[in-house]
Amino acid sequence: MSHKSFVWLCLLPLAVLTVAFFLLPMVRLVVTGAEGPQGLAGYLAILSEPRYRATLVNTVLLAAATTVVTLIVATVAGMFLQRHRFPGRAVLIAMLTFPLAFPGVVVGFMIILLAGRQGLIGDFSNRLFGEKLVFAYSIYGLFLGYLYFSIPRVILTIMAAVQKLDVGLEEAARSLGAGPWAVQRDVVLPALAPAFVASGAIAFATAMGAFGTAFTLATNIDVLPMLIYTEFTLAANFSISAALSVGLGIITWFILALARSFSGSAVAATG
Amino acid sequence: MSAQAGHGASVRIEACGKTFADGTRALEPATLEIARGETLVLLGPSGCGKTTMLRIIAGLELPDAGGRVLFDDKDMTAVPIERRNVGMVFQSYALFPNMTVSDNIGYGLKIRGIPNKERAARVAELVALTNISGLENRRIDQLSGGQRQRVALARAVAIRPGILLLDEPLTALDAALRDRLRGELNRLLRALGITTIYVTHDQSEAMELGDRVVVMQKGAIAQIGTPREIYFTPRRRFVAEFIGAANIVEAAIEGGYLVLPGGRQPIHCDVDMPAAVAMIRPETIRVTSAGSASLSGTVDSVSFIGDRQRLVVSGASNRLLTVDAPNTVRVRLGERIGLSISPDAVRLLPPEN
Numbered sequence: 001m002s003h004k005s006f007v008w009l010c011l012l013p014l015a016v017l018t019v020a021f022f023l024l025p026m027v028r029l030v031v032t033g034a035e036g037p038q039g040l041a042g043y044l045a046i047l048s049e050p051r052y053r054a055t056l057v058n059t060v061l062l063a064a065a066t067t068v069v070t071l072i073v074a075t076v077a078g079m080f081l082q083r084h085r086f087p088g089r090a091v092l093i094a095m096l097t098f099p100l101a102f103p104g105v106v107v108g109f110m111i112i113l114l115a116g117r118q119g120l121i122g123d124f125s126n127r128l129f130g131e132k133l134v135f136a137y138s139i140y141g142l143f144l145g146y147l148y149f150s151i152p153r154v155i156l157t158i159m160a161a162v163q164k165l166d167v168g169l170e171e172a173a174r175s176l177g178a179g180p181w182a183v184q185r186d187v188v189l190p191a192l193a194p195a196f197v198a199s200g201a202i203a204f205a206t207a208m209g210a211f212g213t214a215f216t217l218a219t220n221i222d223v224l225p226m227l228i229y230t231e232f233t234l235a236a237n238f239s240i241s242a243a244l245s246v247g248l249g250i251i252t253w254f255i256l257a258l259a260r261s262f263s264g265s266a267v268a269a270t271g
Numbered sequence: 272m273s274a275q276a277g278h279g280a281s282v283r284i285e286a287c288g289k290t291f292a293d294g295t296r297a298l299e300p301a302t303l304e305i306a307r308g309e310t311l312v313l314l315g316p317s318g319c320g321k322t323t324m325l326r327i328i329a330g331l332e333l334p335d336a337g338g339r340v341l342f343d344d345k346d347m348t349a350v351p352i353e354r355r356n357v358g359m360v361f362q363s364y365a366l367f368p369n370m371t372v373s374d375n376i377g378y379g380l381k382i383r384g385i386p387n388k389e390r391a392a393r394v395a396e397l398v399a400l401t402n403i404s405g406l407e408n409r410r411i412d413q414l415s416g417g418q419r420q421r422v423a424l425a426r427a428v429a430i431r432p433g434i435l436l437l438d439e440p441l442t443a444l445d446a447a448l449r450d451r452l453r454g455e456l457n458r459l460l461r462a463l464g465i466t467t468i469y470v471t472h473d474q475s476e477a478m479e480l481g482d483r484v485v486v487m488q489k490g491a492i493a494q495i496g497t498p499r500e501i502y503f504t505p506r507r508r509f510v511a512e513f514i515g516a517a518n519i520v521e522a523a524i525e526g527g528y529l530v531l532p533g534g535r536q537p538i539h540c541d542v543d544m545p546a547a548v549a550m551i552r553p554e555t556i557r558v559t560s561a562g563s564a565s566l567s568g569t570v571d572s573v574s575f576i577g578d579r580q581r582l583v584v585s586g587a588s589n590r591l592l593t594v595d596a597p598n599t600v601r602v603r604l605g606e607r608i609g610l611s612i613s614p615d616a617v618r619l620l621p622p623e624n
Contacts, residue, residue, distance in 0.1 A: 168365035171331055174352045175359040176379030176430060186378070190369035 029242050036239030045240060046247035052227065056251070059224040062143060063207035070150040070203045071196055077151075078158035079188075093159075097152045104149070104212020111145045111217060112136045137218040145213040150203040157202075161195035201256045208252045224248045279466035280342040280433035281307045282328060287338035289323050297323040299491040300338065307343075310460055310467040312481030314474060316513070320490040321470045322438060328468060329436050330355045342433060355434075358427030358465075362439040364419045366411045372422050373398070373407040379430035397425040400459070416444050417452060424456070428463065435460075435467045441476060453479055474514050478502070486510045508620050511550040516595075518551045519620075520588050529617070533587030534566035537614040548620045553581070553595040555616035558602065564609025568592060570602050584610065 036042040046052045081093060099107065115121045116136040125133035135141050165188065173183045211225040224244065232241035288300035298320040305311045313321035326332040328340060330352035340348045347355055366375050373394045380390045398404055401421040406414065414422065420440060427435060441449045457480050460467050471477055477484045478498040486493045486501060494501060494510045505511035508519060520529060524544040528535040538549060561567045568587030573580055582594040582602060587610055594610065602608060
């Protein structure tokens with residue numbers, strides 16, 4: 001057997017898996033999306049149908065807000081955790097990364113315990129103002145849940161990036177007269193830009209497609225995964241749910257590509 | 272460049288020690304004075320405390336309680352580095368990768384709120400001074416090591432600092448480039464006339480650049496002096512061996528002579544000592560014929576270096592003796608040769624304890 005055919009033989013299992021579990025279902029999904037009464041135009045429904053469009057905008061806004069807030073919180077926390085040594089640090093890091101193990105259902109459950117009808121926040125506001133503050137079943141509850149499981153993912157990436165930062169750069173900036181804010185703005189944040197793009201992309205994509213938390217909180221929250229679910233199971237609208245699925249994938253991919261190319265110059269410059 | 276002549280502060284550090292949180296003593300309390308416009312070199316092996324001293328002067332480390340740092344007799348101990356007006360060049364250069372060459376050089380001026388036009392003029396001046404014309408819009412990763420070194424220096428000097436601090440600025444470069452840049456750096460520092468503190472582990476750099484050299488060992492100052500003083504009159508065996516090549520001779524002194532296995536060597540010392548330690552530089556030993564010499568030995572090896580040849584001679588002292596002979600002297604391996612050394616060239620060292 002020649003060296004080349006040996007390599008091909010080794011790649012065979014991968015090829016079979018790729019075709020069976022990735023390519024075929026994808027193709028089937030794309031085909032199904034075009035099999036509705038509107039045909040190929042079904043794909044445009046995600047943009048043309050007002051209800052779908054509003055859901056799309058909602059989902060993108062929610063994912064974007066989750067990404068931005070996650071990055072801010074995780075950067076501050078990650079920088080602190082990487083730069084300081086104190087008793088209990090290892091335990092704190094372990095706790096912060098704990099939510100990685102939870103499925104969306106558990107996260108949703110925890111949000112209900114916190115901000116649901118019998119939740120802690122409701123109890124607290126009831127005693128203080130005589131009114132129950134309940135937001136677990138809305139998009140705000142979902143936002144909180146997404147934050148909860150995005151932060152651990154991002155914080156680990158940021159901590160690794162902070163560790164690789166050249167402390168000399170910060171000292172050089174200070175020697176040239178830069179105060180703490182200027183050092184962050186001119187040196188630290190630009191150097192962390194690649195980590196922001198990488199971890200932000202994961203946070204964004206996860207928030208776009210997450211389902212378990214939304215499903216646990218309420219079935220009528222306006223996000224795309226929930227819409228796909230209702231179209232599929234309740235309305236049995238296979239073609240529309242397939243078209244929406246493809247749309248969700250393409251739009252997420254497109255926004256990530258856009259973010260990457262925007263930050264491309266910054267990434268290249270810091271590389 | 273004449274605009275900067277005479278710009279510079281004097282520095283005094285008083286009883287500055289440094290103990291790290293884990294209890295290691297990086298620097299024994301040291302006191303040191305650096306005159307306005309002087310170039311002082313902190314020289315020593317790694318871990319000797321030279322970088323710690325530089326960082327205390329810079330304001331990147333706080334000295335232990337009781338230590339004080341003064342610029343022009345003003346107490347700066349509690350002033351952070353960003354308000355000390357020091358220019359610093361780091362071993363890694365620490366150039367900002369997200370900025371161009373000219374943005375790097377102009378960064379300190381931008382922070383100080385200097386208007387664009389004035390800043391551009393100053394950057395252009397430094398680009399010309401450090402010989403990096405044509406690289407202004409390059410990114411840092413497009414520069415060679417030597418170019419980075421120049422940019423780092425230009426950036427540090429751009430802010431017209433009172434004190435210039437250089438932490439092993441040539442160590443990251445290869446040997447040939449290092450030699451060339453050393454000469455260039457020397458001319459530049461002389462032209463700028465700023466008070467300069469230069470950290471290195473390379474004794475030839477220290478010799479060439481320093482008005483005075485501070486030799487450091489294990490967190491303490493071993494000797495301070497001009498390069499000549501350090502070389503010719505080391506006060507410790509460590510200094511003698513660290514600066515240049517040195518033969519250390521352990522022998523008894525009797526009647527003004529070192530008593531050696533290969534004969535007797537006159538020394539300026541009237542006191543008899545049973546166990547003295549002396550230093551003899553290899554280039555001060557002259558090769559003569561064995562017959563008439565009061566000190567002789569056997570040639571163990573000959574290395575022809577070009578401008579001179581290095582002989583290793585056994586049997587003369589209690590250990591092998593290194594001799595730098597002119598390249599014209601013909602010696603054979605195993606030949607018995609005489610060694611003539613002026614008593615002026617034999618430096619008595621205090622015994623190590």
